[in-house]
Amino acid sequence: MRLSSPIYRLKRKAKILARDNDIRLYEALNQIATKEGFKDWSHLASNYSEATPAKKVMKQLVSGDMVLIGARPGHGKTLLGLELIALAEESNRAGYVFTLDYNESDVWDRFEKLGFAPKRFNRPVVVDTSDNICADYVIERLSKSSDDALVVIDYLQLLDQRRSNPPVDEQVRALKKHATDSGAIVVMISQIDRAFELSSSGLPSIDDIRMPNPVDLSLFNKRCFVHDGEVRIEMAA
Template sequence: MRLSSPIYKLKRQAKLLARDNEIRLHEALNQMAKNEGFKDWSHLAFSYSKTTPAKEVMSQLNPGDMVLIGARPGHGKTLLGLELTALAEKSNRTGYVFSLDYNEADVWDRFEKLGFDPKEHERPVFVDTSDDICAAHIIERLRNAPDPALAVVDYLQLLDQKRSNPPLVEQVRALKEFAVKRGAIVVMISQIDRVFELSSTNMPSIEDIRLPNPVDLSLFDKRCFLHDGEVQLATAA
């Protein structure tokens, strides 16, 4: 069943509905789902997961890849990252989420809304929301993984927020070297500069990545951009 709007827009509408009618968010989400012809939000999310672009993106990822996912807030970049993590098992990988933006309860809540149930998977998905997250922390966790890892990092611009952490460019290079050596896939979620919204283009590009500190963007093998429900995946030249 085709949705009347992209799922991220339905979530926005549900938040407004919850606020305007003074009801809980899950009640508003379920109401939105019923309007779309589903019995509840979990049903809608599960159906959506079968047609999500995450499967197409996943099919184009190779061992050792560094992947950049960029979008403005509310356009589904974190959702896509979590969907890729949930699909890791199908590629004989262990999924990891490293988030400096959300707490652990928030991450699992988003997984639940995607219809992802870890009990139905043979391999666990690991969620790490430690304040110590940086390249060295991520590499240490992945080094002991029993299978090749698919790690989603949320997000790029926060890795060097602690002055004690190495410069961002050094961390990205270290993660790339580790991914190549161990056959891991590292997906980094990235902010897009707000000036993009003033441009006439309909999709962000590598030039729109917000870089308060320098990064060698050529280290990313794949670049995936999202905007208004559209997804564009490109391989680095």
């Protein structure tokens, strides 16, 4: 089936439709998809999937991975993490978002911008915004499910902001052990030091990770850096 316009133009039409008719973006996307002959937007997208950065990253993830996503503010690290969650069920995984930075409404609004809504997911996605988020809290929640998990934690530098929590290095080690033992994939979003903005580098590197407290970054066997729409995936040596 041939689309009447490229996907990016259809998305633009949906944004205008949502604005003009005061409806949610996912509803507008579904209306556009129906006019194109599909049952909903996810049906259209699955037939005309673009090689998005998240899909490229997802293809390289395997059970037990510890993944670091680093970028400066506004360069898409959180959206990349959420798109990985949206793709989790395609790998028969349950998606978990643990965030100390956003409220639940913010997270679902960002899912909607990606063209996903709660009813889009065949299995529930857990969005947890508790102030108690730390490694032990995450592991306890995951232990209550028998499903393989893909976990996004937002973000690394906030895990030990509460004095009652263990040092962040200790927490990353605990999450690494859980991923190895359970087969989960753990993705941690990370800040990049602001000094990067003064460098001539095109993309951040492991040396640009903001480190207010010590962390053994070799615990992350895969690293993903984002800047100005470009994405680079690295394997740890």
